[in-house]
Amino acid sequence: MPDIKLITENLADELIPSFERASGIYILTSFVMESGVRLLQPYLKAAAERGAEIKILAGDYLFVTQPQALRRLLNVDGRIEARLWRSYGTSFHxxxxxxxxxxxxxxxxxxxxxxxxxxxxxxxxxxxxVNAKAEPYTFQEALNQFMHSFYHEQTITLHEESIAQYEKEYLAHYQKFPEMVRIITEHEESDMMIRGKSRERKESSSDTTAQASIQPRPAQQLALDALESTWEEGYDRAMVVMATGLGKTYLAGFFAKSFRRVLFIAHREEILLQAQRSFQHIMPERSSGLYNGMEKDSESDCLFASIYTLGMKKHRERFSKGAFDLIIVDEFHHAAAKSYTSVLEYFRPRFLLGITATPDRMDGKDVYALCDGNVAYQIRFIEAIARGWLSPFQYYGVYDDTDYGQITWLGSRYDEEELLAVQLREEMAERVYVSWVKYKQTRTLGFCSSIRHADFLASYFRKKGAKVLSLHSQTVEMSRSEAIRRLAAGELDVIFTVDLFNEGVDIPSVDTLLFARPTESLTVFTQQVGRGLRLSEGKSHCAIIDLIGNYRNADLKLSLFQLDEPENEEGQQRKVAITAPPGCLIDLEIGVVNLLEALAAKKQPRKENLLAAYRELKQELGRRPSYLELHLYGKAASREYHQEFRSYVGFLNWAGELREQDDAASTLLYEWTREICLYRLHAYFERKA
Incomplete structure (x- = not known):
């Protein structure tokens, strides 16, 4: 090469030959992103294996360096020495x-x-x-300065503990400045620079060549790496848990590129059509088709099938058991239902991938078991907000003085007629409307308990001058796609619905969510919150307007919006006031605060509280829960049963939940049953890890 050369693009092409040749490799960089480590990883590994000395100094300036990038770097090869420069806010560039x-x-x-x-x-x-032979003094001076910086007192050795400490500071910074850090991260981690902008314009056109070059977003790439590692380690099934809005379907499409024939299963037509479009963007060269009630394509490379069609014996047996290399089940939390059982038991793919934002079920069926407890990657929406990948929220708790204790609870929901008697009143509609006017932004999704409730609120809002539609299975004046288009275009102010927008429908511009219904399912509530958290141009945050009364889960639902609290030495979570993550807001009316305090004051002594949590779960399941189910789905921490009663069996005995023969067996085999319970729980989480 010439003595001095200017490089303005494709720096990797200049670096890689040097990795293959150098006896010493010294890298000094302000920011380390996982995408960069991933690119250099094989060359760093090869250099280390042939004995090259490798030292890498990264900076923590502005907290742009990603903790996951440092972990990946640490795992390349134990012979690589890496350190982190602690800038303490001073520029390090x-x-x-x-x-x-x-x-x-x-x-x-x-x-x-x-x-x-x-x-x-x-x-x-x-x-x-610069060629060292042409500038030997400058090159030697650079090496000396590097070593001086590398071992400077402001540097620390990279290992798991130092990375964990950095990660805490990194997440705190993200929460405090989510928008600024998101922009910097996108700048470093994606192709949003000069040529990247040109590419983005091409991708929005109909040019299939440009579409084929679409790249994973950061969250998708992290999950993709985890899946590929899982596949390489010999697993044949896994689940990915990703918050709504992070692109689970595109992730599945990127992963599917490694497999010859793919089956994508979902329970809604919208999900199937959306998935087909996403896969076509990623792999335009592959054929794709639908297998549902109307279409029966059985030959395409990528098949998008309705679970209800494949659930019929004659349809699934049109395919051989090994017809598909990869089977993807969207909204995987549904896969424990009977409708999926026959399909998942019939096919024998090389790999089964489940994707969902809400893996936990309350019907006693273990979704994790369907993937052998192997969760390849997991990121919830609070962490995604902290990383700038989802929109921040402003949550407004509006007091609802309805006495839900007087409404019959049917095990999983309130009696509809009794609930409607409360909801279909002008004063209730007025409370909902006034709250909406006070906190709304531009485009609202309103969630109601029933079709009659949605129609009633839509009529009331319409009388007030709002542009509103009640959208549900009986709506005839407008198609669902047209309603979505009008809301996105600002031609509608509000769409009231029941459960249509829980899954599979993306309207990124929605910036207001209105909950006019009591929360009966935390899973559904989580899904509905996710509808408003997608990033969109001009959208600073999502306003969440929630009417809160003394209904079930009223006090628990707010924990959804908080970061997990650290545990104390006894293994119990510290009880703290309700606080939002930095960059977000939780604003509760005084009536709501008083309600939550009253609910807290009614907390029972520890044993009684454990018994109440057990009984509630037992009622949900319709039978005595297993210890694993108690751990996964119970309101109380499973360790508390062990701390209080020494074992789950001991608790059951105290609670009078053992039959006479169970009681005799537990007395005789106490230690053995105790160890079995702990062993099974430990084994489950070993698989999950």
Whole structure:
């Protein structure tokens, strides 16, 4: 190469030959992104294996460096020495790549490129590459300065503990400045720079070549890496838990590229059609087709099938058991239902992938068992907000003085007629309307208890001058797709619905959610909240307007919006006031605060509280729960049963839940049953890990 060379693109093409040749590799970079480590990983590994000395110094400035990138770097090879510069808010912005070839030869590259895919492959950068032979003094000075910086008192060795500490600070910073950090991260981690913008314009056109170049977003790439590792480790099934809005369907499409024939299963037509479009964007060269009530394509490379059609014996047996290399089940929390059992038991794919935002069920069926407890990747929406991948929220708790204790509870829901008698009143509709006017933004989804409730509120809002539609299975004046288009275009202010928008429908511009119904299912509530958290141009946050009364789960639902609290030495979660993550807001009317305090004051002594939690779960399941189910679905922490009663069997005996023969067996085999319970729970989480 010439003595001095300007490099403005594809820096990786200049770096890789040096990795293959150098006896010493020294990298100094402000920011380390997982995409950059992933690109360099095989070359770093090969260099370490042939004995090259490798030292990498990264910075924590502005908390752009990703903890997961540091972990990946740490796992490349134990012979690589990596350290982190603690900037303490002071600018730390160097970027240098030094390669020592011995005998006075080497290469120094200094410029604008951090350790990221954007800087190496996609972005427009300026870097000067200097031949060490032409500038021996400068090269040696650079090596000396690097070593001085590498072992500076402001640096710390990278290991799991130091990364964990950095991660805490990183997440706290994300929560405090979500928008700023999101922009910086996108700049470093994606192709949103000069040529990337051009590519983005092409992808929005109908050019299939441009569509084929679509790349995973950061959350998708993390999940994709985890899935690929799972596959390489020999697992044949796994689940991915990703918050609504992070692109689970696109993730599945990226993963599907490695398999010849793919079956995508869902329970809603909208999900099937959306998935087909997503897969076509990613793999335009593959054929795709539908297998549902109306269409029966059985030959395409990628098949998108309704569970209700495949649930019929004659339809699934049109295919051989091994017809598909990859089977993807969307909204995987449904897969424990009977409608899925025959399908999942029939087919024998090379890999089964379940994707969902809400894996936990309350009907006693273990979704985790369907993937052998193997959760390849998990990110909930609070963490996604902290990372700038979802919109922040402002939650407004509006007091509802309805006495829900007087309404009959039917095990999983309130009696509809009794509930309607309360809801279909002008004063209740007025309370909902006034709250909406006070906190709303531009586009609202309103969630109601029933069709009659949705129609009633739509009529009331319409009389007040709002542009409203009640959208449900009986709506005839407008199609669902047209309603979505009008809401996105601002031609509708509100769509009232029941459960249509829980899953599979994306309207990123929705910036207001209105909950006019009591929360009966935390899973459904989580799904509905996710409808408003997608990022969209011009959207600063999602306003969540929630009427809160003394209904079931009223006090528990707010925990959905908080980061997990650390545990104390006794293993119990500290009780704290309700606080929102930084960048978000939780604003409760005084009536709501008083209600929550009253509910807290009614908390029972520990044993009685454990018994109440057990009985509630037993009522939900319709039978005595197993210890694992108690752990997964119970309101009380499972460890508390062990702390209070030494074992689950001991609790059951105290609660009078054992039959006479159970009681005799538990007395005789107490230690054995105790160990079995603990062993099974431990084994479950070993598989999950």
């Amino acid at each position: 160097p970027k240098a790549y030094l390669f020592d070839y011995d005998h006075g030869q080497g290469l120094m590259i200094v410029g604008s490129s951090n350790l990221s895919i954007s800087a190496f492959k996609l972005g427009y950068e300026w870097n000067l590459a």
